[in-house]
Amino acid sequence: MKLRRFFQSLMAAAAITATMTLTSFAGVKDGGFLTSNSNGYIFNSVSGSDLSGCYVQAEKMLNTACPAVGMTTLDKVYSTNTGNILISAESAEKLDSIQNQVDAWLADNIQNIVPQGTPAADIPHTAAVWVSDRMNYDRAAIGNSELARSYQSALRCFTEGKGICATYAYAFNSIISAVPVANGIVDYNAANPSYLAARFVYNNDHAWSAINDNGIWRYYDVCNYDADRNPAYLDMNPDTMNAGGYRDIKVAF
Structure with missing residues (x-):
């Protein structure tokens, strides 16, 4: 089997509108999205001559299943000679x-971040403020691709x-993906809660988020919000986002 490597920038595609929410990569394997072979793992139902399109479809699967990581977390992604998208076992x-x-970490801390009884409508703002309070932007990563790659996950x-x-x-x-909602509020004791769908959105220069609430996608740029706590960066609609210079998104919701 011939393999071709995708040399990807730190930012390059976008997300998916699927409603399924999984919380571990093992869940993807158990759910049948990946097939193991001698070279690693192939994303199922992703193949064809449009390699860029195949990559995006694989990115969508991973983005849906694993909110903490994505294709940008990886150094290498491959395609086979039939257009399958493959990642190594490593x-x-x-x-x-x-x-x-x-x-x-979230199992131990999520209730302190978004408390029980928080109105569902307040979850995104509460999460954005917490992340902004927690984070410091590391400018040493500018121009340092190895350091920047190490920051491509939620864990840091x-x-x-x-x-x-x-x-x-x-x-x-x-x-966002870890907060259970029932009857319009956060309820960690609910038997059958729902969850907001959050997606990683990015282009060649920047990364931000999208949240689906009742079928409507809204955009949240928590990094830029942290700079001066400008609420304009939270709950953006597509027109506002485009007017703000968010260009070259590979996949729109």
């Missing part, structure tokens, strides 16, 4: 490890409180 283990560490926010725009977005999405 990469799968890396994603799984980070996601599981984030899951464990929760363990160290520093990173780059992607760290803000992954952390915000992880919090």
